[in-house]
Amino acid sequence: MAVTDDAILRVKEMIVSGELKPGDRLPREADLAERLGLSRNSLREAVKALSLVRVLDVRQGDGTYVSSLRADDLLGALSFVLDLHRGEDSVLEVLQVRRILEPAASALAAQRITPEEIATLRTMCDSGAEASSVEQLVEHDLEFHRAIARSSGNAYLAQLLDTLAGPTVRVRIWRGIAQAGAAERTIAEHRAIVDALALHETELARSWTTVHVAGVEQWLSDLT
Incomplete structure (x- = not known):
């Protein structure tokens, strides 16, 4: 499995398990990467990919949040x-x-x-x-x-x-x-x-x- 794919899977598991809920803000990049055993670069690519499919919402200067996860989004x-x-x-x-x-x-x-x-x-x-x-x-x-x-x-x-x-x-x-x-x-x-x-x-x-x-x-x- 590619490193970025693994990072996407790890973040997805946090959402599916309920550890991260709609509207929740993700931990700081450095903290989350360390916790998941990922490089910051692979985590960054995973966040970018998940934001493209509207699972995550990246807000400049504010942080990254789990989206509403509504069907229309x-x-x-x-x-x-x-x-x-x-x-x-x-x-x-x-x-x-x-x-x-x-x-x-x-x-x-x-x-x-x-x-x-x-x-x-x-x-x-x-x-x-x-x-x-x-x-x-x-x-x-x-x-x-x-x-x-x-x-x-x-x-x-x-x-x-x-x-x-x-x-x-x-x-x-x-x-x-x-x-x-x-x-x-x-x-x-x-x-x-x-x-x-x-x-x-x-x-x-x-x-x-x-x-x-x-x-x-x-x-x-x-x-x-």
Whole structure:
């Protein structure tokens, strides 16, 4: 194991064990390096790496702190990685992951969604049907799925899905322009998902979401 990797692992263990909690300030570099049996240089590199993935927050002139460790902060690093991989093969793989996770979010939402949230989703469907451009429809589609993910009650799942949505925007717009009937089918599937959620039909919500998300994936797969 590389020295820097070992240093990262040691700091991670302190956080996982609860010895360092969100918001805690790390001990002075010299003290922490001595305590962990590391060189100050390797510890410094570990801190730099962990700050890049937002586990640590380095504040100039103040010290280094454990971040909030919230899902939206930590998954920012994943968003950066996905932005670097925008080829068709990469987007197809992202769509495959969405096909696994989106139905799970809908299934959870079917168990927990409130009448107010159902009403909001129905309003979104009506707004989507009145969209004047493919770009507007795709924005509606993104917000529709965000709302369902929030209704799942799982903040990590909601943030992960939101992060995965970014790389698929271009291909969703492309499909909306190129494939006949794509816009109408999108709205119809959205309404079917909402109907299943309103009935609290877990498996029906899961199935309709699978069909909905798989449509873009299959279209792109057929092109490649």
